[in-house]
Amino acid sequence: MSTTQTAQLMDGTHLAKRIVEEAAVKAAEISHRTGSSPCLATVLVGEDPASVTYVRMKRARCAKAGIRSRHIALPAATTTAELIDTLSDLSVDPDVHGILLQHPCGPHIDERAAFEAIAPEKDVDGVTMHSFAALSFALPGFVSCTPGGIMRLLEAYDVDLAGKHAVVVGRSAILGKPAGMLLLAKDATVTYCHSRTTDLSAIVREADVVVAAVGRPRLIRGEDIKPGAVVIDAGYNPGNVGDVDYDTALTRARLITPVPGGVGPMTIAVLLAQTVEAAAKQLGMQRR
Amino acid sequence: MSTTQTAQLMDGTHLAKRIVEEAAVKAAEISHRTGSSPCLATVLVGEDPASVTYVRMKRARCAKAGIRSRHIALPAATTTAELIDTLSDLSVDPDVHGILLQHPCGPHIDERAAFEAIAPEKDVDGVTMHSFAALSFALPGFVSCTPGGIMRLLEAYDVDLAGKHAVVVGRSAILGKPAGMLLLAKDATVTYCHSRTTDLSAIVREADVVVAAVGRPRLIRGEDIKPGAVVIDAGYNPGNVGDVDYDTALTRARLITPVPGGVGPMTIAVLLAQTVEAAAKQLGMQRR
Known part of the structure; x- marks a missing residue:
């Protein structure tokens, strides 16, 4: 097995900082x-x-x-x-x-x-049934923050999702399910895998984009990552270990989120951005 | 190509009739x-x-x-x-x-x-955002009638969905999206395909269960049906043609819905069943 890194890191820390800075500018404008x-x-x-x-x-x-x-x-x-x-x-x-x-x-x-x-209209954490349905139907509304952060990362790194096969591992109400619906809205072909999936490896091997969102350390084997794939690891496990076998994935993926510093920082950034957006609307500054 | 039928037909007409009869009994009981x-x-x-x-x-x-x-x-x-x-x-x-x-x-x-x-609580056609989110999160609520009918067909024919790969072709708010979420709730691995999917054939070939819900005549090629798969054709096209190439699929599938007489009759049956259920709840006859 080669250990040569081929993947570019998706720098969530940096992107989150930029989003928070934009939110701060907007917040100041609202106050003013x-x-x-x-x-x-x-x-x-x-x-x-x-x-x-x-x-x-x-x-x-x-x-x-x-x-x-x-x-x-x-x-x-x-x-x-x-x-x-x-x-x-x-x-x-x-x-x-x-x-x-x-x-x-x-x-x-x-x-x-x-x-x-x-x-x-105040659900800036995107946890309500309304918010989930809204994002599923591509209607205006707030998105669950971690999936929202994942989508902003994909956008920032110019990942074209149309027609791509995105595999979401995990199906929670605030992470896996909305992540899949957001990817589907961007015209990806979306597969939901989970604990009952029988051949996870075979499905991951077909994925152009992998979103790991289960919270099981290194569940996704690095050697299953298709060369050139985009790997988003939203898993949180003790010891800064993600859901993806990072070291091996790094040698195969085109883009990958580190843990920490990938998806993690994006969640709060989206929360702040959505709070400012909610305030702007409620204070009559804009219409979406 | 062999033209020998191997598939058992999933008789939606018969099942729908049974569901409507049950609804009628319940309606009479409510009235009484x-x-x-x-x-x-x-x-x-x-x-x-x-x-x-x-x-x-x-x-x-x-x-x-x-x-x-x-x-x-x-x-x-x-x-x-x-x-x-x-x-x-x-x-x-x-x-x-x-x-x-x-x-x-x-x-x-x-x-x-x-x-x-x-x-x-009156959304017996299952079209509201609330109903979609409820079925997505496995919460009580009414389901969109056609996906609801599909799930009842699968249940009536004892199709075990856990761990099976279900491929939903179509992503409309009242058919494809809720069908996928209902299959996911039954522990299937679920893939959403649609007009932007690049290699539909390859994905269909992996499917244990195919749900066709796009309204494009014979979009799903019969030779792509995996031998022994379950084929649900919810497509409506002029001339009683479904979304699946029926004649060929019939020689490969284990179970298949005919068009007409498969999914079609189930939609109204679920509407009636849900209306009676709504009445029972609102008139204080039961709690869900």
């Missing part, structure tokens, strides 16, 4: 023109350390970009009904433009019911 | 227990002859099954806003349990906006 700055409400149930960290990171990025955030920390014992009340209030609060419900919320919460309490 | 019979509102804009025929046929089937229908014929010049008003009124009318907007409505109507005026 309307006297009101974009505001993201972050809602957290309980005190799971990882979730606390994620929310803190998102709020810090907001602050840097001139986006206000309003944090609502709810006790771990919060019921679904109480959470829905909070989200419904934020949905009609004119001073809040985007809403992020940090999840998972814990097993006692009906997360779907909670998501659905978020008004579609 | 609640004093109110299920009611489907049919809304038609203009007088397109094919649409007039379709609506008449649907209403006749309703009548036979003990389902009332209330027909609203709107002039061809009806605006989107007026159509939305009509559908919104029906959505809150307690005497209407299901709503069918016959479509296409004509180029001057924003059909998506009209569909979205249908309350999800």
